[in-house]
Amino acid sequence: MGPPLTRPSSADGIPSFPQVLGHPRPLWMLFMTEFWERFAFYGMRWALTLYIVAQFFAGDASGQAYASRTYGAFLALVYATAIFGGYVADRIIGYQRSILLGAVVSALGYFTIMVPSQGMFLLGLATIIVGNGLFKPNISAQVGQLYAQSDARRDSGFTIFYMGINAGAFVAPIITGILAEKFASPAMPAYKAVFLAAGIGMLVSTVWFWFGRRQLGGIGRPPAGAEGIGRVLAVVVGVLVAIPVVYFLMSIDASIVLWILAALFVGLCVMVLVEGVREGKVSRDRSLAMLIIFVFNVLFWMFFEQAGSSFNFLAQNIVNRDLGGWEFQVGWFQSVNPIAILVLAPLFAWLWMRLGRANPSIPRKFGIGLILNGLAFLLLMFALSSLVDPASHTIPFWTLFMVYVIQTAGELCLSPIGLSMVTKLAPLRVVGLAMGGWFLSTAIGNNLSGIFAGHVSGESGMTVASAQAGYTFGFWALLGAGVLLFLIAPLINRLMHGVK
Incomplete structure (x- = not known):
């Protein structure tokens, strides 16, 4: 293969690679x-x-x-x-x-x-x-x-x-x-x-x-x-x-997978907390703050990850995808999230910098993410109750499109800071283990998303009524969790001992 294309290593052990852009x-x-x-x-x-x-x-x-x-x-x-x-x-x-x-x-x-x-x-x-x-x-x-x-x-x-x-x-x-x-x-x-x-x-x-x-x-x-x-x-x-x-x-059954993941998650959280107690009061409190936020992370992904499940069936059966004689394909809705990230991420980065000292704390950013996710479900509630075409029994295309955009805004308040939060709050000896807890909390949320989507479809498939009932529950659950996180944010901030 020949020699590797690198220059001699720098003092810190990182090779001095050729630079491109x-x-x-x-x-x-x-x-x-x-x-x-x-x-x-x-x-x-x-x-x-x-x-x-x-x-x-x-x-x-x-x-x-x-x-x-x-x-x-x-x-x-x-x-x-x-x-x-x-x-x-x-x-x-x-x-x-x-x-x-x-x-x-x-x-x-x-x-x-x-x-x-x-x-x-x-x-x-x-x-x-x-x-x-x-x-x-x-x-x-x-x-x-x-x-x-x-x-x-x-x-x-x-x-x-x-x-x-x-x-x-x-x-x-x-x-x-x-x-x-x-x-x-x-x-x-x-x-x-x-x-x-x-x-x-x-x-x-x-x-x-x-x-x-x-x-x-x-x-x-x-x-x-x-x-x-x-x-x-x-x-x-x-x-x-x-x-x-x-x-x-x-x-x-997916519920058995949920119990297995939950058992792993609880065991991992106990190990992290025990290590935090060993390292002292500050480490113990920070570990507790991180684990509280993990629980809210589960809830966020439970409802966010409807894209490949219930939203797919919604798009296929209940959304009017006819755009002036041209049909918008079901799978294309899942391109909305990544393009929205590319557009909105720089705006959010600028906003957090612009706010300066008024920049929301980690728990409040998570709370905003939950509430924005809830607002996406509120839009679906409105569409399924007030915008259904009586002839075709479908809702307008723009409603589901905007649901993905609003959810993306919520994701940008929560997901990018999650991994960073773990490295700041976890006990020094178990940062990798704590990172596993973050991934497991996301995994549990994803598993719950499939179970929730199954309830939205019911035994006979998704209808306007079943979708409206399921998404109404999603709205209230997310709104309640977001408001609760806002209310307990001062407590979590105290547990974080100055970590921003």
């Missing part, structure tokens, strides 16, 4: 690797629930509840396995090999879900979950390893990388939606075309990183003394064991 050259390689991986993930994600109903329930709306619960469990396990993927990279085979192995495993999963069998479909999802666990946390870690802790460009580098995530998420539903519509045939049904495109996208990501990783030099290589192939083979065996375990979890 003011950033280390490998950043752009990681940007495109992540772009294609997100293309694969979001390219197939919008189709999952629709495919389950069409393929395994012959299009009968009674399959919507099962599809939503399966979707929620899938997202939950995607987040949960990321905890183990980070450990594998840190302690066993290094980041580069973890990313490559995760990419190959994920690609196999995408091609497996093309097989029109429910068992193979669940096996494919389980394979994607395990591959994603090895890939997703570790490529983000690689970005951080390109910069010294004191490098002022660090946040900017992560911002560029974050744009790669959202660029992939934006174009994927559009392109795979067009492929599903234009190139479907009896030999290649619409959803099969979607999954094939996603698999090809994952292969592109794999090949891109395979050839680009030499730019990283020693960054992300295996730990000292672990350079041999033996450990890789051991991880491969672990993957082969993990896939059936995840398959089993995907096959059982």
Whole structure:
């Protein structure tokens, strides 16, 4: 392969990489690797629930509840396995090999879900979950390893990388939606075309990183003394064991998965709190503040992650997608969130800076995020009660479009500060463990999102009445949680002992 494309290391151990547009050259390689991986993930994600109903329930709306619960469990396990993927990279085979192995495993999963069998479909999802666990946390870690802790460009580098995530998420539903519509045939049904495109996208990501990783030099290589192939083979065996375990979890009732995740979460929180008590009063209080916010994070994602489940069925059956003779495809709604992030994120960054000393505290930002999420459901309540066309029994296109925009505004008040909050509040010896708690709280929220979406659809499929009842509950739950968080924010701030 030749020598790695880096210059001698600087004093802090970070290689002096060639620079492109003011950033280390490998950043752009990681940007495109992540772009294609997100293309694969979001390219197939919008189709999952629709495919389950069409393929395994012959299009009968009674399959919507099962599809939503399966979707929620899938997202939950995607987040949960990321905890183990980070450990594998840190302690066993290094980041580069973890990313490559995760990419190959994920690609196999995408091609497996093309097989029109429910068992193979669940096996494919389980394979994607395990591959994603090895890939997703570790490529983000690689970005951080390109910069010294004191490098002022660090946040900017992560911002560029974050744009790669959202660029992939934006174009994927559009392109795979067009492929599903234009190139479907009896030999290649619409959803099969979607999954094939996603698999090809994952292969592109794999090949891109395979050839680009030499730019990283020693960054992300295996730990000292672990350079041999033996450990890789051991991880491969672990993957082969993990896939059936995840398959089993995907096959059982979503409520059982919820109990398993909840037990892990409670145990992890106890361990963090015990360590906080050991470190003293300040650490104990900060740990408690962080764990309180984790609970509200669960609630936010429970309602936010309706995009691939109940909102999909809403868009398919109850939203008027006819825009002057041109039909807006169901999957394209899921491109609204990433493009809204790209547009709104700089505005929010400017706003927090502009507010200066009046910048809301961490718990109040979370409260604003919950309330904004609730306002999105309020708009749906209004549309389903007052804007239903009596002839077509549909609501206007703009209502669901704006729901995604409003939810994105809520996400920007909450999600970007979550990881930063953990690094500030967690006891020093268990920051990684606490980060696992953040991911687990998000996983539990995602699992609950599928269960909630199943209730919105009911036993016979979504109707205007069932959607209105479910989304009304969502509004009041989010509003209540947001107001409660605002009220207890002074208490949480005291527990944070000056952390902003």
